[in-house]
Amino acid sequence: MAEVSLHGISRRFGTTLALDDVSMTVPDGSFVVLLGPTGAGKTTILRMVAGLDAPDAGEVLIGGKSMAGLTPAQRNVAMVFQQYSLYPHLNVRENLAFPLKSPMLRTPQAEIDRKVKEVAEILRISHKLDNKATALSGGEMQRVSIGRALVRNPAVYLMDEPLSSLDAKLRADLRVELKNIQANSGATLLYVTHDQIEAMTMATHVGVLDQGRLVQFGSPRQIYEDPVSVYAASRLGQPRINVLPADLFAGAPHGAASIGLRPEHIAQGEGEESFVSRVEHLGDQTRLHLTLRNHAIVTVTDAHTTLKRGDAVRIRPRNPLYFDATGARLI
Amino acid sequence: MSSYSVTHPSLRQKWFAGVIVVAYALITLMPLIWIVATGFKSPSDAIAYPPKVVFEPTLEGYVNLFTTRTRLSPEALAAAGPAQTWYDEIVRQYDMVISGPSRYGERFFNSVIIGFGSTFLSIFLGTLAAYGFSRFRVPLKDDLLFFILSTRMMPPVAVAIPIFLMFREVGLSDTHLGMILLYTAVNLSLSVWLLKGFIDEIPVEYEEAALIDGYTRFQAFYKVVLPQAATGIASTAIFCLIFAWNEYAFAVLLTSGTAQTAPPFIPTIIGVGKDWPAVAAGATLFLVPVMVFTVLLRKHLLRGITFGAVRK
Numbered sequence: 001m002a003e004v005s006l007h008g009i010s011r012r013f014g015t016t017l018a019l020d021d022v023s024m025t026v027p028d029g030s031f032v033v034l035l036g037p038t039g040a041g042k043t044t045i046l047r048m049v050a051g052l053d054a055p056d057a058g059e060v061l062i063g064g065k066s067m068a069g070l071t072p073a074q075r076n077v078a079m080v081f082q083q084y085s086l087y088p089h090l091n092v093r094e095n096l097a098f099p100l101k102s103p104m105l106r107t108p109q110a111e112i113d114r115k116v117k118e119v120a121e122i123l124r125i126s127h128k129l130d131n132k133a134t135a136l137s138g139g140e141m142q143r144v145s146i147g148r149a150l151v152r153n154p155a156v157y158l159m160d161e162p163l164s165s166l167d168a169k170l171r172a173d174l175r176v177e178l179k180n181i182q183a184n185s186g187a188t189l190l191y192v193t194h195d196q197i198e199a200m201t202m203a204t205h206v207g208v209l210d211q212g213r214l215v216q217f218g219s220p221r222q223i224y225e226d227p228v229s230v231y232a233a234s235r236l237g238q239p240r241i242n243v244l245p246a247d248l249f250a251g252a253p254h255g256a257a258s259i260g261l262r263p264e265h266i267a268q269g270e271g272e273e274s275f276v277s278r279v280e281h282l283g284d285q286t287r288l289h290l291t292l293r294n295h296a297i298v299t300v301t302d303a304h305t306t307l308k309r310g311d312a313v314r315i316r317p318r319n320p321l322y323f324d325a326t327g328a329r330l331i
Numbered sequence: 332m333s334s335y336s337v338t339h340p341s342l343r344q345k346w347f348a349g350v351i352v353v354a355y356a357l358i359t360l361m362p363l364i365w366i367v368a369t370g371f372k373s374p375s376d377a378i379a380y381p382p383k384v385v386f387e388p389t390l391e392g393y394v395n396l397f398t399t400r401t402r403l404s405p406e407a408l409a410a411a412g413p414a415q416t417w418y419d420e421i422v423r424q425y426d427m428v429i430s431g432p433s434r435y436g437e438r439f440f441n442s443v444i445i446g447f448g449s450t451f452l453s454i455f456l457g458t459l460a461a462y463g464f465s466r467f468r469v470p471l472k473d474d475l476l477f478f479i480l481s482t483r484m485m486p487p488v489a490v491a492i493p494i495f496l497m498f499r500e501v502g503l504s505d506t507h508l509g510m511i512l513l514y515t516a517v518n519l520s521l522s523v524w525l526l527k528g529f530i531d532e533i534p535v536e537y538e539e540a541a542l543i544d545g546y547t548r549f550q551a552f553y554k555v556v557l558p559q560a561a562t563g564i565a566s567t568a569i570f571c572l573i574f575a576w577n578e579y580a581f582a583v584l585l586t587s588g589t590a591q592t593a594p595p596f597i598p599t600i601i602g603v604g605k606d607w608p609a610v611a612a613g614a615t616l617f618l619v620p621v622m623v624f625t626v627l628l629r630k631h632l633l634r635g636i637t638f639g640a641v642r643k
Contacts, residue, residue, distance in 0.1 A: 050539075050543055051542075052539050052543070071547070072539075072542040072543045073542060073543070073546060078543065079543045081536050085534065085537050085540045087541075088559065089558040098541070098544055099544035102544055102545030102550075103546065104546075105545055148540075
């Protein structure tokens with residue numbers, strides 16, 4: 001395992017700037033999640049590290065060595081693609097053994113068998129080893145795809161939304177599994193997702209990307225509690241942060257254009273009067289959808305609340321975040 | 332019953348469809364059936380009028396196809412003794428003896444070498460070119476592809492004279508190599524275009540995965556792309572083989588003594604005494620290799636034709 005660092009990476013596709021001067025360091029043994037909507041440049045960063053694409057400017061280092069001009073094979077990285085790119089003409093066992101049989105590794109057969117068995121057990125696909133890769137369910141395909149990365153011992157694992165095509169239960173299981181594997185083996189992982197739960201639960205570091213720029217890099221907690229902008233604040237948190245005009249509540253600092261309120265950062269009982277528009281009982285908590293002077297606000301409340309549609313609730317901010325007109329955080 | 336269903340046709344609809352299919356098959360197969368039947372007729376049955384549908388089958392046509400025969404005087408015939416084999420027997424009816432093998436065997440063999448050789452070469456070069464066009468940024472790609480296709484926009488025979496002169500100049504006239512190169516040149520545009528279509532359909536992620544799994548570009552091509560392109564390669568190979576196998580005009584023009592293929596040879600059999608059964612026998616045997624090749628690859632051919640319309 002090794003540290004991966006990017007120095008001033010830029011990449012242009014035609015007229016669009018896919019990556020704009022991105023620099024970051026993925027420490028050895030860390031689990032770094034890149035967050036951002038489609039088109040933010042997450043996948044492009046993975047492809048730069050993998051060597052499937054070359055930067056126009058800047059440089060990628062793995063384990064302190066420049067990767068410029070090296071092929072993907074020479075970089076010793078493993079990658080899980082978003083679309084499970086299992087080799088359709090091979091069965092599951094052959095798919096898992098494929099990287100081990102490469103001319104770079106030339107693993108002895110006994111070692112291949114042992115590794116494939118071990119990984120198949122971790123991912124619970126042992127019973128499918130002799131199936132054709134195309135005769136699997138989506139979840140199984142994706143597990144094989146992850147397995148094909150795990151059989152190796154690369155400098156870094158790159159994963160491009162590996163769980164996005166799975167159903168909710170399997171996704172939750174694999175999330176825990178992946179985190180365990182990473183924690184136990186000390187693997188370095190660079191992981192792309194737009195699922196903020198994956199980011200919060202697995203990451204040691206989160207990088208927030210906005211239109212090719214890395215706008216914030218830090219621990220998930222840091223980004224959740226101390227975002228640099230409205231954009232970064234909106235990446236994490238479920239339900240999403242409420243972004244409202246700053247003058248809705250008293251006490252906004254000078255220059256504030258908007259106020260950001262996490263659902264749990266709304267105190268009830270005093271302050272401005274709002275009306276309940278919808279009540280969602282989730283079991284462990286209840287979400288209240290409020291309307292305050294035509295602005296929709298979501299907050300969480302006691303699971304056994306008796307509030308119902310049309311009731312009036314007084315609310316005031318608690319630990320609010322203020323942002324200026326450009327969306328940057330006011331400290 | 333007035334209900335109409337596309338997925339569950341009624342018995343009457345099935346019968347109706349069946350009759351149409353059988354009728355169509357009979358119409359298209361009629362020339363083939365007639366050729367095969369003629370191969371087993373005697374020369375007099377073959378030219379009988381009205382045509383004979385029921386006849387006494389004989390292998391005379393096949394014997395004549397593979398042999399050359401000499402007519403002997405009755406004394407010489409008596410001196411030659413009784414017929415030794417069944418095919419001797421057949422030619423003795425006409426006061427003839429077999430004097431040696433005909434050239435059909437070598438012509439047939441030439442067809443095999445030239446047909447399969449040029450098919451292999453067309454596929455080999457076509458796959459590599461198609462892969463390059465499909466995956467790499469080639470300058471002027473669209474123009475190049477159009478140029479390649481434009482070689483098929485006139486009938487190949489239109490350039491027969493220049494090719495004849497060129498072949499004579501460089502010594503390729505009447506050689507196997509010359510014919511293989513010529514048929515490859517004609518087929519290559521078809522194979523590049525067809526194969527590019529098939530390779531375009533294979534997601535590039537498979538190769539990228541293989542590159543990351545530690546393989547070189549060529550190994551990824553060989554281990555991942557080729558197996559998935561098998562369907563396209565098989566159907567393209569059939570088209571290439573059928574063209575090279577049946578080609579007549581260039582073969583007449585450019586080959587004679589050594590590299591002559593079967594198509595120009597078969598009609599010449601007729602010169603030896605209006606021997607239609609031998610011609611039909613030659614044509615029938617000539618069909619066999621392409622038929623076998625097509626039947627062996629027919630599963631791929633069908634999948635090849637529907638490729639892209641049905642995803643996996």
